[in-house]
Amino acid sequence: MSQNIELELFKTLIEDEQTLIVFDTSSLLHFFECSPDLTAKIIENLSTIEHKLWIPHQVYNEYSNKKDSVKQREMNKFRNIINNYIKHIDSLENEYGKLHLRYRNYNINGIIELENDLNNGIEIIKNRLTLFRQERTSDEQENRLLFREDNIETFIHNIISSGKIGSPFTLNELLSIYQEGEVRFKYAIPPGYKDGNKDTKDLSNRAKFGDLIIWKEILQKVQEHNQNIIFIMEDNKPDWWEINNSVLIGPKQELIKEFNEISESGREFIMLGTSQFSSLLSLMYEDIKSAMESFIEDNCEDIILNSIEDIGLDNLIELYTTFTSRLIHGGELQPYIEYPLTDVELTDINELEIEEINISFSEDSFEIEARISANVEGTIESTASSEFVQYDEVTINIAGKIIANYVADFTQFTEEFENTSLNIENISILDTEIEHTDFDVKGDVSDLMLCKDCFKPADYQHATEGLVCSKCSDGYQLCSKCGMFFDELHGVYCYNCEMNE
Numbered sequence: 373m374s375q376n377i378e379l380e381l382f383k384t385l386i387e388d389e390q391t392l393i394v395f396d397t398s399s400l401l402h403f404f405e406c407s408p409d410l411t412a413k414i415i416e417n418l419s420t421i422e423h424k425l426w427i428p429h430q431v432y433n434e435y436s437n438k439k440d441s442v443k444q445r446e447m448n449k450f451r452n453i454i455n456n457y458i459k460h461i462d463s464l465e466n467e468y469g470k471l472h473l474r475y476r477n478y479n480i481n482g483i484i485e486l487e488n489d490l491n492n493g494i495e496i497i498k499n500r501l502t503l504f505r506q507e508r509t510s511d512e513q514e515n516r517l518l519f520r521e522d523n524i525e526t527f528i529h530n531i532i533s534s535g536k537i538g539s540p541f542t543l544n545e546l547l548s549i550y551q552e553g554e555v556r557f558k559y560a561i562p563p564g565y566k567d568g569n570k571d572t573k574d575l576s577n578r579a580k581f582g583d584l585i586i587w588k589e590i591l592q593k594v595q596e597h598n599q600n601i602i603f604i605m606e607d608n609k610p611d612w613w614e615i616n617n618s619v620l621i622g623p624k625q626e627l628i629k630e631f632n633e634i635s636e637s638g639r640e641f642i643m644l645g646t647s648q649f650s651s652l653l654s655l656m657y658e659d660i661k662s663a664m665e666s667f668i669e670d671n672c673e674d675i676i677l678n679s680i681e682d683i684g685l686d687n688l689i690e691l692y693t694t695f696t697s698r699l700i701h702g703g704e705l706q707p708y709i710e711y712p713l714t715d716v717e718l719t720d721i722n723e724l725e726i727e728e729i730n731i732s733f734s735e736d737s738f739e740i741e742a743r744i745s746a747n748v749e750g751t752i753e754s755t756a757s758s759e760f761v762q763y764d765e766v767t768i769n770i771a772g773k774i775i776a777n778y779v780a781d782f783t784q785f786t787e788e789f790e791n792t793s794l795n796i797e798n799i800s801i802l803d804t805e806i807e808h809t810d811f812d813v814k815g816d817v818s819d820l821m822l823c824k825d826c827f828k829p830a831d832y833q834h835a836t837e838g839l840v841c842s843k844c845s846d847g848y849q850l851c852s853k854c855g856m857f858f859d860e861l862h863g864v865y866c867y868n869c870e871m872n873e
Contacts, residue, residue: 377652391599394428394601395427395604396607400427404439410650410666411524412523417650418650431538549585549588550578567582567611583607591631594635601641604646604649622642623641628641650663655785667787675789676726676729677724677726717751736779739778745769748768749766749768770802773796778791823841833856834848845857852865
């Protein structure tokens with residue numbers, strides 16, 4: 373997500389000789405996270421305006437410290453995906469094996485067939501993982517080639533060697549920035565006040581001031597040369613951005629005010645994501661397909677969330693048609709309730725969060741695959757007997773995968789795409805909360821054996837006031853001789869049992 377900016381304004385700024393394009397650390401590291409094709413295209417686009425590019429000294433320091441770990445992570449990402457899946461499947465297979473050994477000796481019809489079906493299911497998953505590994509071989513080779521050739525490092529080195537890098541602040545200047553930073557952070561003045569927790573891993577207590585140092589370098593550059601600034605960044609924190617309902621509106625007003633105080637009137641300060649910047653640049657050069665792919669990568673979360681909104685969160689879970697049946701028959705809710713589960717009705721899904729997104733493009737379409745988490749709410753029904761039904765409100769925290777497919781005409785730029793399918797798969801239950809809310813008693817209450825306290829089916833006799841259930845019996849004392857529950861015992865047994873001793 374990035375600031376929304378019209379192409380005409382962007383074109384005006386790019387063509388203005390007094391415009392400087394500044395990289396944040398996050399944008400330089402983002403090159404390693406993009407697909408090889410997209411990274412190559414972004415670098416190609418940026419190389420056409422290399423004379424306008426500039427890297428603050430603090431950004432280059434942070435990039436140099438972090439690049440090796442990011443490169444290593446991205447270089448191994450395909451292998452790590454497969455290995456993580458295999459690790460979990462092996463663990464699942466091991467647990468199933470233990471259960472098989474335990475249950476196959478039970479005299480239960482169909483238990484051997486169930487064991488065979490589960491083993492076959494695991495084998496299908498393993499075969500699918502093998503196929504996925506084979507399908508991704510070319511992607512992995514391209515990814516590794518990108519890092520071996522190190523076009524990213526070459527691109528950044530060319531910027532640095534041409535002198536397009538900021539000068540480091542002196543020690544006295546840094547001390548002044550640190551002192552100012554403490555005051556700014558106290559009053560939540562951007563940028564960087566959200567980085568206070570960085571000091572927990574930084575003995576120098578200076579890491580939290582990184583964003584402020586970058587900002588001071590930008591302001592110093594503007595003060596010296598009176599330039600427009602296009603700041604390319606992937607940091608979406610509220611200590612840089614004005615945010616409304618998760619939408620990035622633009623730079624914080626305090627930043628714009630501070631920028632305007634030192635620049636001449638008419639100068640612009642805008643912030644863009646790497647992909648959006650490349651998309652706008654491609655449009656300038658009429659490379660529409662690259663522009664659209666950059667736009668989609670930069671806005672993929674909004675695109676899939678809009679598709680979900682069109683369908684409605686309430687209907688989304690119904691796409692996974694077996695989930696309700698699974699909850700009823702799979703036994704996953706039974707440990708949370710007192711009586712046998714008989715029905716589940718899902719009523720709402722909320723707090724949906726996108727946690728990881730992958731995009732794949734074809735000639736006239738694209739697919740977004742997202743890992744999600746959400747809370748599913750509903751009502752569950754359990755039955756103690758034909759006369760007694762318990763109703764509970766349930767909140768289930770789930771994780772799963774959403775796959776959305778879209779039609780795209782890459783010959784004409786558009787920001788609207790037709791969603792042709794949206795499916796949710798691989799739902800797992802992370803946590804469950806039950807709230808007991810109501811019960812229903814059928815027939816004449818006086819004829820039923822109900823607890824005198826909660827009116828649920830009772831199991832035990834109270835000495836003077838009827839029956840109590842097993843749960844409510846915890847509030848009473850048991851005479852172990854006659855088996856009745858009492859409000860209070862004054863000896864080992866009840867009065868009658870002690871008298872009969």
